[in-house]
Amino acid sequence: MSRGIIDTEETLDKPSQKTLQMIWKEGADWNAVNLLKRPNAEETVKPTFSVIKGVQPFEHNYYTSEAFYKHDTERGVLKNVYGQRVMRVSEDFMIAMLGALEDEVGQAGATEIMYKCGYRWGLEDMRSFCGRAQAEFQVQLEKMRVGFLLEEWWWPLTITGWGTWRYDFRQKEKGLLYVELYESAVAKSIGDIGSAVCYFYAGMFAAVFSVLAKRNLASVEMQCYSMGEDYCKFVISDYEKVDAAGFWRSQGATSKDIMKKLSVM
């Protein structure tokens, strides 16, 4: 089968199996950990985790603003510790960007675009994360426990202002993953407007868990800080369940109601 045929099956928020598998096959990306490298570090990936006493070959504890951001004041360029170019923006920027998007394409169009942007962001972020994590910890991806992978993936998002999270896999046998998000950058910028606004995050969670599960998943926000709740909460699951959850939310169901209905679906 030609590559063209496989690619036509892909949409912005539904990659082919091949794309999801490819992300797992990324090798170690030594360039991404160049600034974390200590003189004793060898660029080798080992088949199992090995305990290294004393100074670590690669620095792991760099989640402070001073350590994470690298300023090139001469060129006016800001990069993160992995060498990726970044931009620091204000809450006003966030509001203006989302407002402009809504003016252009309407509310329904804007939420769809945000979800798809979040999805592509999540895929790309996983791609770079998988390469980087294997280099930083010098071990194959398959040897890392999922909890370890997820925390390592999320830490850069915390330090860059996207909030903190807690995941809940207790209903994973039923195909239901839940994520609680605290201090959503989107919702905190927009404030309480009586509706869910974190479509970027929903798309991103869908992509990240699709990569980890190696199959297509979707996500919807069940409650949001912008709906007057204390924190945001998402479900990640098959399309059918996520569609149902989105419908129930639109009918005014609380996240507790939605979770109850999903668990017997």
Ligand SMILES: [Zn+2]
């Ligand atoms: Zn939210």
